[in-house]
Amino acid sequence: MGHFKMASTLDVNGKALNVNATADTPLLWVLRDELGLTGTKYGCGVAQCGACTVLVDGQAMRSCQLPVGSVGAAKITTIEALGGNHPLQQAWVKHDVPQCGYCQSGQIMSAVALLSTNPKPDDAAITAAMDGNICRCGTYQRIRAAIKDAAGMAPAPAAVTMNATPIAVPAPKA
Ligand code: FES
């Protein structure tokens, strides 16, 4: 039965949208190809990289492995719903997080899910929530800093320590 296209309605970013896909089509392709929501990216296709992360009823899910037929009336949230000025997006800009950018929609959506359940996550909680989001450019430290900043937990700027001991300057030789 999964091979026949079926008209159905999805709740995406607060709107009821009609889609026409086989029940086994991954949600990712419905979002990108039918609905034109291309902010959600395709990385591995096998739930290993996190590039395709969206929220389903507030939980971070890999849309590449989620059959659209299983979504039902659940509320789907994609990166487009954040609008560009979400506190996490502002922190991402402030910390200059992206490099190539490909993984970053998924990273941000995982971070949104994290902060919605744990507004002040410690390092272990950040690691646990973000572990499945792979970044080939290695932006992990900046991602962590941006999450802490958005959570109001930015570390204080490193104190500038002045050397109180005067440096002895040798007298010029005659
Ligand atoms: S594309 Fe879905 S986890 Fe990699």
Ligand code: FES
């Ligand atoms: S910024 Fe390039 S893969 Fe993450």
